[in-house]
Amino acid sequence: MKALCWFGKHDVRVENVADPTILNSRDAIVKITSTAICGSDLHLYNGYIPTMEPGDILGHEFMGEVVEVGASITNLKVGDRVVVPFTIACGNCFYCKRELWSCCDNSNPKPEIAETLYGYTGSALFGYTHMMGGFAGGQAEYVRVPFADVGPLKIPDHLADDQVLFLSDIFPTGYMAAENCNIHPGDTVAIWGAGPVGQFAVKSAFMFGAEQVVLIDHYHDRLELARSENENLITINFDEEEVYDRLLELTGGRGPDSCIDAVGLESHGSTPDAILDYAKAATYLATDRPHALRQAIYCCRKGGTVSVPGVYGGFLDKFNFGAAFGKGLTFKMGQTNMHKYMPRLLGEIEAGKIDPSFVISHRLKLSEAPIAYERFNAEKNSWRKVVLSPN
């Protein structure tokens, strides 16, 4: 089959590789019909996340048709249309039983690296480093799905791929980020990052009844899209306005009740701390560039919540923990507990309350994936979300 393989920083290629096969009795093989490139794939593309190996197949946002099932699979049959969550979870362990699916104990067969770095490993992920399991990803024609009896969500025929594809990661991720804010009537939620996760966080914050939602970025087109999608949304372009001052003005001097960092470890910015972060990351003195997170902590009101759906991988430098302590902030973060949210959000899509396809900016063929990565990485203003079709 054809698959998009990672060979190094800024080097991804479509290669002919072997077809995946059933390796465990709870596996299924899915023929991909749509697969997307995630902003977090760019962290791999830019070489920020360790433990990738040349030849690894990328991709963790995908859906398709079941073509083969393992001996223990009874809930799926050949021909079923499914969306697959990007986290792999067993459904049996202490964490899965408590709906902390992204903390699954049993899905990562190579936990030693994560244990060394983090103390314990989280759940395995598709196409996202050997530290997180070394599972082949879904930017390919076919993919092997482990624990297929608990992960894949069946999709009714009347919904198009574009409407449900983002149930695989970014819609639930934005939704959990908003849920983690524990939104109350009258709340203001500020969201850093107008990428797809930020876009879904905006919609979700309104769903949870936020009084005021503020989106912060410097990509004009992305802010414009969010405004056109959400009538009452306020946006701040940080190249043009002082974020802190504007947020205080919008909240009568209190600051936002909760702040969402939907940016993660490759934060942009032009303040001295952001420029220092560039230098340190470039010289391997720090791995992550947490400018957005610092600003979110700084701007958040006393006793407020900072929710982090943006991906972090390693070490943060000049982290304003004193501000977090001094204001008694609550932090909520982590990979999304996908399995908990997918059925609920499919319900929202079926009821016509949201059509996630609005984030798509480009549709290309799988064979054009290397160009898509290059452009998506270089032109963030207009390249917002790329969907690849293997056929």
Place this chain on the structure above:
Amino acid sequence: MRHTETHENSLTTFLTDTNQNVNPVERAVSSIAGGALLAYGLKQRGIGGALLSILGGGMLLRGATGHCHVYDALGVDTTETERRSPFRKSSLLTGKVHVTKAMTINKSQAELYEFWRNFENLPIIMRHLESVSKTDEKISHWRAKAPLGQTVEWDAELTSDVPNEKIGWRSLEGAFIPNSGVVEFLPTIERGTEVKVTLTYEAPGGKLGEWIAWAFGEEPSIQVAQDLRRFKSLMETGLIMKVEGQPSGREPLEKAMTAKA
């Protein structure tokens, strides 16, 4: 740690019986680096070379004796490695190795006991075992893979058996690596069962043998941790997750297809 058993040889005595405050790994590193520095320093001319030689010589001596005057002055003692790893102690060349590992498994004590009590099951979770077969109610025969492609075999007897709580075993006379083990199944409140394994064995080559084994990827505490993880996975999910055999762009398609066929 401070005293080894042999005192006959004066060199051995000199190397082991002085007031040591440098741990063995550090000693080896210090000796090698010191020796290299000394050799390099002697080749150089001038005061720089002389200083390097003195520094190198000092490091070499520190490595050889295991005593460091700087550490002495600072009150530092790095020989007390037990502090880092409370469950593993052995002398440099001989002695017993203890490994203790625990894993919480989301299954009842009875289910876990049941699996383990049937020793024939153990090779499924313990990759270094080839087979275990029952000789009679108390005696079983064990076959294991050893480093460098060797096989070792021994007989073991049951030393304790408390249903759902504890199983103990011990190798019989004549085992190449005399060993014993205990596995305990401890209840928790709504967290499954804590499975605690304690292994003791006479390692060939003691600490040195452990390092060599570690270099070959067969370090016992890592092995026990991996065995327990496989046990957990098998009991909780019914399978041991595989990733070998997945496609990748690492080998050309033709080769991958041949391998599959």
